Amino acid sequence: MGSVPYSGRPGIDDVPVKIVIAGPFGVGKTTMVGALSEIPPLNTEEVLTEAGALVDDLSGVSEKTTTTTAIDFGRLTLPGVVLYLFGAPGQTRYRLLWQDLVRGALGVLVLADTRRIADSYDVMDLVETAGLRYAVAVNDFPDSPDHPGDVLRKVLDLDPATPLVRVDARDPASARGALIALVEHIEEMLP
């Protein structure tokens, strides 16, 4: 499952780094978090009110007024840092959750499926609104049409600097390659 045998606890002085892996349902978020994580992937429930506000006071919260969504969670300890991977759905109705979830994130890996590219527009909108750096990883499924990169860039309306990579979310090395492309991009964009 995980790519690394380590399954202990993070060190108290490891710097926590949050990376969000986002995309529409079925695009491979859970798979990718699992491929990268050193622990079996977990999921944590987020509670929102029906109006989409985050719940931060438990009194007055009843099941009628709330909706929940599960976020994939994984961990990858590297020397000196611990990466926390959050696999998040990208519907715009979760905008407030998004704003809170991505606070302090290093960047976002947006997953896209060439069979339904437009499904990733919502998440790109959320990421851009949040002002986050991102890279797009196109997940190859067996029946995916093989669009050339420049066509995909045009369809996704990507900035020329934004990385567009292909990934097999099931393969730890491929998933790590996509993360590396994201982090290299973030570094290049530093002032």
Place this chain on the structure above:
Amino acid sequence: MTPARRPRRVVPHFMAAAGLAADHVGVQRTTLVHVAAEVVADGLDPPASHLVNLLERGPLAAYECAAHLHLPYCVVRLLVADLVAAGTLLTRDPPAAEMPRRELLELVLSGLRAL
């Protein structure tokens, strides 16, 4: 790969009744949570006792605690804050801001490339 998900309560009634409030709660999703020295789970009620047991092997991020406890993050965040106020738990806030951005990115890159 996806584990079967069992149905969960939204916010347990006993926790809603406890009226934990969110004012000035510093706990974030990646806040590292650990047990204060000499604290034992005996005498604590669940889910606090579960949390202390979980953390006996070492610190975990608040978000990871929530997954293990099968409780929503908003609940665990307040539970942690409550137990910190009681002296049972300690937290380590994300120190990322202390490190220059480029240094942090280099650390992440070299770590990923070495795997």
